Amino acid sequence: MDATPGVSLVERARALAPLIAGEADEIERTRRLTPAVVSALIENGLYRALLPQSLGGAEAAPDVFMQMLEEIAKADASAAWCLGQCSVCAMIAASLDHDTAHEIFNTPPGILAWGAIAHEARAVEGGYRATARWDFASGSRQANWLGAHVRILSGDGTPRRHADGSPEVRTILFPVASATLHDVWNAIGLAGTGTDSYEVRNLFIPERFATFRDVPQALREPGPIYRLGTGSAFSLGFAAVSLGVARATLEAAIALARGKHQSLAASAMRDNQAVQGLIGRTEGDLRAARAYLYATANAMWRDLSATGEFSNAHRTAVRLAATWTIHQSARVVDAAYHMAGATAVFRSNPFERRFRDMHAIAQQIQARDTHYEDVGKLILAEGR
Known part of the structure; x- marks a missing residue:
């Protein structure tokens, strides 16, 4: 790993965002991450976010992992999705003998x-x-x-x-x-x-x-992150990706509203009270979703770090927060897309791709409506 010592994963991700955003059109066209993006992610150690420290990984806490993915997702959802997927897959190293894990993850590219x-x-x-x-x-x-x-x-x-x-x-x-x-x-x-x-x-x-x-009994690494398990790590990671996409889409709508004159309108969108109210409500929705996801993750992480146990209650809480965050992020993207009007349908503008990406995220397993049913069943069963 060639990453600069002392620079956090989140800072590295933020620094890479302009490069990734510049490659986004080529990523879309070729349907794969470009060599420049892959090399940058590898050289900055981002694929190793959840790899054990004993193998040269960061063994990052959930909130760091999530913030890293948010920053990448603001630049390109596909890059963030791949990074999140492969980072969580690397958690399997904690259940392998050291030599086997070393062979897989320390032979370039180690993905x-x-x-x-x-x-x-x-x-x-x-x-x-x-x-x-x-x-x-x-x-x-x-x-x-x-x-x-x-x-x-x-x-x-x-x-x-x-x-x-x-x-x-x-x-x-x-x-x-x-x-x-x-x-x-x-x-x-x-x-x-x-x-x-x-x-x-x-x-x-x-x-x-x-x-x-x-399976906790199979773990060979002591770090509490590995007791979280890949299922819940995927949920938190992909919910963070959805937040990044939503934030980038809303920011694009705000930038548009500051300068655009709607057809037949005498003033800029920024002076339209309906637009002002929509931006305010949508901003509140996005901040609430992010706060809920991170509060749930941090409460879980405090208990997991203290006890070494990932409880069923926390597993349910993570699933609910991640599912709801993805759905709320999709609503934010929809609001921003509609706010942009006809501008949003052109591929040259920063709305159409994010709209499609967000709705692809919302169709994935982490966003299934049946998760609400599972949570509701548990809530109704309490006190029996």
């Missing part, structure tokens, strides 16, 4: 990506064999390692189960060169994330490259 849980791997002598295809591997075009979450089958093909009867699920890790990547990511937003599919056939995965994800 791991993975997709959704699916399919099986069969236990064989010395490891596992897998033939499968997985989807939604954001950041895979920058990665040199891929992972997959699979149900484990015994040698005779029967599912392996834990003592409570639940299926045994492991995360298997393998070099990108061992897989075939399928360019399938032609989406309305987050175009540059390269959220592709990937496939392996009869691939042997040595035992040391298969581990349990988000």
